[in-house]
Amino acid sequence: MGEAALKQPAGAIDLRAEFESAGIGEVLEKLDRELVGLAPVKSRIREIASLLLIERVRKQLELSGGTPTLHMSFTGNPGTGKTTVALRMADILHRLGFVRRGHLVAVTRDDLVGQYIGHTAPKTKEVIKRAMGGVLFIDEAYYLYRPENERDYGQEAIEILLQIMENQRDDLVVILAGYGDRMETFFTSNPGFRSRIAHHVDFPDYGEEELLKIAEIMLENQSYKFSASARDAFAQYLALRKTQPHFSNARSVRNALDRARLRQANRLVADLDRPLSASDIITIEAPDILASRVFIKDESS
Numbered sequence: 625m626g627e628a629a630l631k632q633p634a635g636a637i638d639l640r641a642e643f644e645s646a647g648i649g650e651v652l653e654k655l656d657r658e659l660v661g662l663a664p665v666k667s668r669i670r671e672i673a674s675l676l677l678i679e680r681v682r683k684q685l686e687l688s689g690g691t692p693t694l695h696m697s698f699t700g701n702p703g704t705g706k707t708t709v710a711l712r713m714a715d716i717l718h719r720l721g722f723v724r725r726g727h728l729v730a731v732t733r734d735d736l737v738g739q740y741i742g743h744t745a746p747k748t749k750e751v752i753k754r755a756m757g758g759v760l761f762i763d764e765a766y767y768l769y770r771p772e773n774e775r776d777y778g779q780e781a782i783e784i785l786l787q788i789m790e791n792q793r794d795d796l797v798v799i800l801a802g803y804g805d806r807m808e809t810f811f812t813s814n815p816g817f818r819s820r821i822a823h824h825v826d827f828p829d830y831g832e833e834e835l836l837k838i839a840e841i842m843l844e845n846q847s848y849k850f851s852a853s854a855r856d857a858f859a860q861y862l863a864l865r866k867t868q869p870h871f872s873n874a875r876s877v878r879n880a881l882d883r884a885r886l887r888q889a890n891r892l893v894a895d896l897d898r899p900l901s902a903s904d905i906i907t908i909e910a911p912d913i914l915a916s917r918v919f920i921k922d923e924s925s
Contacts, residue, residue, distance in 0.1 A: 669716075676717070697811075703877075704829065714758055739777075752784070782814060835866075
């Protein structure tokens, strides 16, 4: 390689100053606070953030070979934090100068695909217009492709998205999300998407201890708490509920807590003449959990 083939930067690069000025640490710390566990995901996001930071420095030194491909795939079961991580990724991309606005537009098939001829293109282009300068998050992206239906218009949306992902990648980042096995089938059927995806992030299910901690955080954010016996009862609930169909990790925890709050309110109001303390109002007790159908018969509650 000749001496002129690679431009040599003048002086040392203060990488810490670049990191701190962009506020990346602040975003990563916020992600740590928002999400329990998910160590592999957080590690992957840090890796991507590091790559983007170096790429920003390279652009400043005129060493960059052009806008890198930043489109991503998030795979995992429902309730594992994919949307939250997408929000933080949009923030990181904005702070490092890879998108203009840093907002997130989250959509599904229904937002992109029309029901009659001539309906899909305007719908898809309107969504893309709203997402420009930020991140377009397409949940359950595999539903765009329905080969069993010859009259389905999803392919039109796919073709528009592929064109935008290639030609407008300096102004829009697309994140495709969904179940891992279905996303793999989707990429196999649509190789144009696979070739445009730079980063694949897999989101593992939460363990029972992590779900219990998530439940306590959710309650605290709503000014509630478990009694000691209620905490034990909820741990039993999680062990049973995880074995049943349609379990959605943190989403199922939230739904279970909503029902526990309803039972608690009904229990308190059942005796209107009993004086209540602040502790009574904020505490979820074991009967509020144990009344779930999960403990009675084999169905979700």
